[in-house]
Amino acid sequence: MSLHLYDTSTRAIREFVPVEAGRASIYLCGATVQAPPHIGHIRSGVNFDVLRRWLTRSGYDVTFCRNVTDIDDKIIRVSAEEGVPWFVVAERNQRAFTWAYDTLGCLPPTVEPRATGHVPEMITLMERLIERGHAYASGGDVYFDVRSYADRYGSLSNQRLENMRPAFDCDDDSHKRDPRDFALWKGEKPGEPTWPTPFGPGRPGWHLECSAMVTKYLGPTFDIHGGGLDLIFPHHENEIAQSQAAGDGFARYWMHNGMLKIGAEKMSKSLGNSLLIPDLVKKVRPVELRYYLAVPHYRSSIEYSEEALLEAAAAYQRIEGFVTRAAEVIHDVDADAPLPQAFVDALDDDLGTPQAVAVIHEVVREGNVALSKGDKEAVARLLAETQNMLDVLGLDPRSPQWRTGGSDLKPVVDALVAVALEQRKAARERKDYAAADAIRDQLTALGIVVEDTPHGPRWELAR
Secondary structure (H helix, E strand, C coil): CCCEEEECCCCEEEECCCCCCCEEEEEEEEEECCCCCEHHHHHHHHHHHHHHHHHHHCCCEEEEEEEEECCCHHHHHHHHHHCCCHHHHHHHHHHHHHHHHHHCCCCCCCECCEHHHCHHHHHHHHHHHHHCCCEEEECCEEEECHHHHCCCCCCCCCCCHHHCCCCCCCCCHHHCCCCCCEEEEEECCCCCCCECCCCCCEEECHHHHHHHHHHHHHCCEEEEEEEEHHHHHHHHHHHHHHHHHCCCCEEEEEEEECCEEECCEECCCCCCCCCEHHHHCCCCCHHHHHHHHHCCCCCCCEECCHHHHHHHHHHHHHHHHHHHHHHHHCCCCCCCCCCCHHHHHHHHECCCHHHHHHHHHHHHHHHHHHHHHCCHHHHHHHHHHHHHHHHHCCCCCCCHHHHCCCCCCHHHHHHHHHHHHHHHHHHHHCCCHHHHHHHHHHHHHCCEEEEEECCEEEEEECC
């Protein structure tokens, strides 16, 4: 079975056939940086990171573009409320997003364009649309004429134009031909940043920027456009309209991850129910949070609870425990060992991570049995399979990302604990059990758990 993905635009699972054989291009709608990221934002990052890793593992040369919306109404509003320049708000939160992506093990994008750096491309796109009769300048703004595209507008969200509400993207709709027309460019207002254009000074509309950036880096027709379900309308609908109306083929597959909820509410900053990443990684380790976000199917909704988060952490620790114990017996893992076919089939079936992780747990169970029997050949094979599967999901506990915990002090701590364990060993050999117990108690008080194994003592930080 080859890779098949659910395409929102056709509402069907389709075989993935890229524009160019052997290459895959992905555009992910990234952060609008008016505030730091909550777990709902980063779910999208993790889901599409898994897709990217699987495409790479499947032999594709992947170009991954994730944009940053660094100017829009919300950023300007926060800027005014705080009394700081708009770019201070954008830069501060952009760094917070980068830290969160990095902390949860998301590979850096091939390119990460910012909206404000692509105004010339936006101007070109608007000129093409105006020339084709799909956009018009009015009152210092530029609007997309939805009636000029009425036969196709609404296809992604499965709506008819006559049933759509006004765009609600301007303070004054009097310059529009139709209240459903959406703003490509917003004319200057007092106190707002502006850029010069042939249509007058102003700033980008939300939708225009993505079409301009994606075509610059991935071309007029590319493979996959991703984002959250909440972006289907109006954002992605409007991207399709303005890009195809300008003559571009645009995305061949549309993928949308489900929402993360608390109770019945979608997680959002406006509802005040955000769970920020720095707070969550105090409750569980970053790799455990990644596991929590990666295991559910990307199209499913997740209802957040701390209980579920801790259950996910415990499940990951069971996998990690096998890898740690097996690595004490098998020092060299075959990185080229084939993946179990059931794991491959699961991910090829619309990125079926729940089924793929179930395969990992089954292999871990077999591995634990092999360890108990002392079957080193089986342990070596099952450890290689486990680590290779975990690597695809970005969850291998022996990878540098998780082994060092992101800290350069880890080797120093390793060495210091090793000294203490040597002292404990010497005390036990001379039958000074009180001293040995005292050393262990001191390590416990520092949050270091020591486990005596047939291969010697093993330690880890208390969870």
